[in-house]
Amino acid sequence: MFTGIIEATGKIEAIRPTGGDVRLTLSTGKLDMSDVALGDSIATNGVCLTVVEFTGQRFVADLSTETLSRSTFANARVGQVVNLEKAMLASTRFGGHIVSGHVDGIGEVLSVSENARAWEVWIKAPDGLARYMAEKGSITVDGVSLTLNRVDGARFMLTLVPHTMQETNIGTYQPGTQVNLEVDVIARYLERLMLGDNAAHSGQSIDMAFLTKHGYAK
Known part of the structure; x- marks a missing residue:
């Protein structure tokens, strides 16, 4: 972990x-x-x-x-x-979020631009990961715990301070760079838990039909 x-x-x-x-x-x-x-x-x-x-x-x-x-x-x-x-120790400061080191998909850097002393990086995630991404939520990009400052479909924007750019490989990013993405593990488990007993049956997933049937949507 x-x-x-x-x-x-x-x-x-x-x-x-x-x-x-x-x-x-x-x-x-x-x-x-x-x-x-x-x-x-x-x-x-x-x-x-x-x-x-x-x-x-x-x-x-x-x-x-x-x-x-x-x-x-x-x-x-x-x-x-x-x-x-x-790997973290029990005594480690928990400065980021829970990261398992298990990659969920590969994203692509769309743009890198300056905003005052910070940098804004837009990344396109695989469509299948979009449901796990929420504005101001967490995502791991090449192992870095980061905040999703904007989310637009499967695209998201990161705001990075100079320290992050200097101390990680994000300073080398350019449009077209491929990156490893890991979504928030809590979101993955919540999705699975919502299936309830249906999780034991193969082919089950959460879609609008499932949400409507179980009262989560109309």
């Missing part, structure tokens, strides 16, 4: 295809690795990766075909800057 508060940025040093999936080697920049052990989790651009090897300021992680199919790591490149966060 993570908070979405980035501790450091690192870089992809090597990408090695291995038996149908991929093994990554990543440098960790200023991330404190003194308390890291084999098997620990490090969120990398919002993806929970397991440390399988580490030496000094670098670690190695295996990416399954599932991870490659659901995240931007399918198009990863050597030298790419990534956001890093170690």
